Amino acid sequence: MVDVIAFDGDDTLWHNETVFSLTQEKFRDLLCAYAPQAEIDAALLATETRNLRLFGYGIKGFTLSMIESAIELTRGRVSATDIHTMIEAGKDMLEHPVELLDGVRETVEWAARDRRAMVITKGDLFDQESKLARSGLADLLWKVEIVSEKDPDTYRRILEIHEIDPGGFLMVGNSVKSDILPVLEAGGRAVHIPYEITWAHEHVEPDPAATFPTLEHIRQLPELVKDGLP
């Protein structure tokens, strides 16, 4: 019954939030003389959220938001050397090796065998293409969609373009907000596999009306699909 299995990229197929977290640690260390840790984190999140409207998701926007936050938090006293360190940290993130989560390779191979496997991922076009190329998964994928936002209309458009029957479409991802709820609204099905960290911006309060299966590990996906989704 499930004909197309679509995987989210960041924190579903490969580690992403851990890379952001490590950079955010460096950012805190650079600014520790100016403000307590919680204040630094709150300021960065506020800047990121405010800038999303202009920057969209991704590392380049995050790097600009780090610099902006640093200037604000230090009231202009941050040194050019420290700002240079932030740019280098952004570049390190862009060059960071793509590390697949455990079990991903086998699960995508399984999905591609008797069904069509695709990736629907959000973020910078250039960066996401580069990650996909480096993931070694590209040859297994029927389609790849890199989108700027994951809302119900995005999923409806993708289903339409690729002539996918919503009833046979299953999305697999770590974000309830981006990978689960909008897919259910577009008539598809979705499986939630939480990652160890959730970016504050992606956090949603659980909606008791929305029901979807949650797995601990991507390796459990074939069995869930074989047994029939609830």
Added chain:
Amino acid sequence: MVDVIAFDGDDTLWHNETVFSLTQEKFRDLLCAYAPQAEIDAALLATETRNLRLFGYGIKGFTLSMIESAIELTRGRVSATDIHTMIEAGKDMLEHPVELLDGVRETVEWAARDRRAMVITKGDLFDQESKLARSGLADLLWKVEIVSEKDPDTYRRILEIHEIDPGGFLMVGNSVKSDILPVLEAGGRAVHIPYEITWAHEHVEPDPAATFPTLEHIRQLPELVKDGLP
């Protein structure tokens, strides 16, 4: 015989390089105490070119390159206030109104009437989507492709995905390097309409073997197509 007309976005449909140029002028003014104008321009272009591999095209990468260049050119003496001004300049670019070039609206309407009109544009996904939405042209377009690089393989992939016959495909753009030569190599046809400014990175030496029509103004396109492309 021409069935699909594809337009480049930046500097073909809407002004773009002029917006970059204005920002670059502000950048020069900020740094004029540290280096002569030509040196500032050269340093920025060198940084941009070096960072393309990681940042791709677009305003966010340009803004990061401005900051990096400023730190290098001033040997770390640039103030946080000036860096803040650069971030604000980047945001202004992202919010800059989309100004269509003269004759664009009518020409795209003409292209959409008896043929299929599309846009193939390069840059940040989020920014390009926003420009398209603000251009008021979206309803006229059969397809939109936002790509990270315009090489022959990119065009081959687009022709294949949308089942376009290369012989009936015409690309219209301001960059010989991105809009003309790779299209000819992919078996399509192309018309060059130079913009008033060409970004140094897009400059190519003319190849005497490549022949393609050049128009002064997009308004001349219908007549060229009607008379049959050379």
